[in-house]
Amino acid sequence: MSQRARHEMTHHPAHSARSQAESGWLDTLRMRLRRVPRVLALAVVLIVVLAAAFLLHTMSSEREHLVERGRVLSAQLERARSQAADIERQLDELDSDAFVEKYARGQLGMIRPNEILFVDGEEAAEASEVQPSGE
DSSP states (O other), rough: OOOHHHHHHHHHHHHHHHHHHHHHHHHHHHHHHHHHHHHHHHHHHHOOOOHHHHHHHHHHHHHHHHHHHHHHHHHHHHHHHHHHHHHHHHHHHSSSSSHHHHHHTTTTTOTTTTOOOOOTTTHHHHTOOOOOTTO
C-alpha cells in the first residue's frame, strides 16, 4: 500500500469520524481511569478517618466509664476505711478495763469482792439471786 493510500484511508471522512468517536470515548475512559486511583485514595482516607473517629469515640466513652468507676470505688474505699476505723475504736473500747467492769456490773450483775449491793423494790428479788463473785 502506498503512502497516499494510507493517507487517504486515515483521512477519509468516514474513517476520520469513526476515529474521532473512538478516540473521544477512549479519552473519556482514560480520564475516568486516571480519576479511579484518586477516588480510591479518597475512599481509603475517608474510611480511615471514620474508623479513627469511631475508635476515639469508643475510647472516650470507655475512659468516662472508667473514671466514673474509679470515683465509685474511691468512695467505697473511703467508706470501708471509715468503718475499719470505727471498728478499731470499738475494739479499743471493748478491750478497756472500764468497759469490762461496766459490762460485768450491768449485764452480768457482778460486784467486786467486799462490795455490798443495795437494791430496792422489785429488783431486790432479782438481786437476791446474784452472788458476789468472790464467794
